[in-house]
Amino acid sequence: MEVQVAEPFLELRTGPGRGYPVTQVVERGATVAIVMRRIDWFQVRADSGAKGWVHRRDMAKTLEGTGEFLPLPDPSLIDFTNHDWEFGLEVGDFGGANAISAYGGYSLNESLAAELHLSHILGDQTNQYIADIGLVHSIIMPDVRLVRRFTPFVSIGTGVLRLEPKARFAQQLGSRTDQLAYVGAGFKFYLTRQFFARAEYRWHVVFTNRDDNQEVEEWKAGFAFFF
């Protein structure tokens, strides 16, 4: 893909970063070929054969074949409430034990999404693994400066919990697999591009085969991205 330089000149740096020196310039009217893109930096090749890196901000001022500015529609706040997929990692506390979880979600419509969470719960006496699926209902906030970066949500779902005692407690506890269900609430906060922070609380009921069901509270927070 080739673009034409429209500004007086286009600066080519030796690396994809703000600190790398400018060693080449391409003048207005000349064309450069785009080789690849790394985050906000484009590697281009000039007609002379010289290669260099150009920032996104400068690439947006070059012209494509039709004579229009090169369209570079990157994800923004608008896509935050309107995307198909999201993936993230969260860390927190599950009934006093450390929890690490990864999740993926698919938006069914603007406010409803289906999610799959996989968690590893590391306690003093046991290790637990949870796989759960659930529905997340996001509450779309009014389009006001800081408020629209927030998306509160409520969630509900079900899953399975596999419990394995640590070696020292193997004889007392024994391993088991139980079904669980949860309700929860949390929020997402848009950071930049396709990235956001996420925090949530969940109240779990584990359907054990003992006399009483077990109730577990979970808090977790993390980082996610959408596309």
Add this chain to the structure above:
Amino acid sequence: MESRIRIFLLAASALCALASLPARAADADQPPATGEAEEPNQPPVIEPEVERRKVKIPKIDRENFEVGVYGGVVNVEDFNANPSYGVRLAYHISEDFFTEAMLGQTTVSRNAAERFFNFDLARGERQFTYYDLSFGYNIMPGEVFIGRKRAYNSALYVAAGVGSTRFAGDDQFTVVLGVGYRMLVSDWLALHLDVRDHAYRSTLLGLPKVAHNVEANIGMTVFF
């Protein structure tokens, strides 16, 4: 009790799904704009002949992921140091930050601790396996010069994260801190030098303590 809670949860999820429907239905029922409704048969005075330009998003090869393998040495506290190897996947968020997942392992060989404390780790217990998820920050991006004619892009980075380590048959919640150096040999191939501390609470030898397991490795990754 159990079935009552299940019914409650099912009902709540159905309500949740229904709650999101009316908003969409309302969008569809919106009346047409008033201007058009008043004069339905009048042709417009000027027929605009603007050809809508379709914005075609150019396909540009994006290379924000990095995947590779590494090998080195990990010192398992109270036991001994052994060769380790693993795989890493990184996603570059900006020119400063990246996230990284690592999966690695070593096998602890017969050592002095076992002889001194008179016990034997079983075959499976000798495996020291870990995964971790961390955030990295490129603190010192730059270039290195090898000879008179070669310059390579490089960065010194720090990383911190959490994960899980399985040793002696048990999983432990692990905090990972590290520092590394990345040198790009070509536009897509990078060499890494890494030092990481995998720290977790251990009671393996009786007294509870924090075990620091330091790993040094070299690796190779490709950008894609």
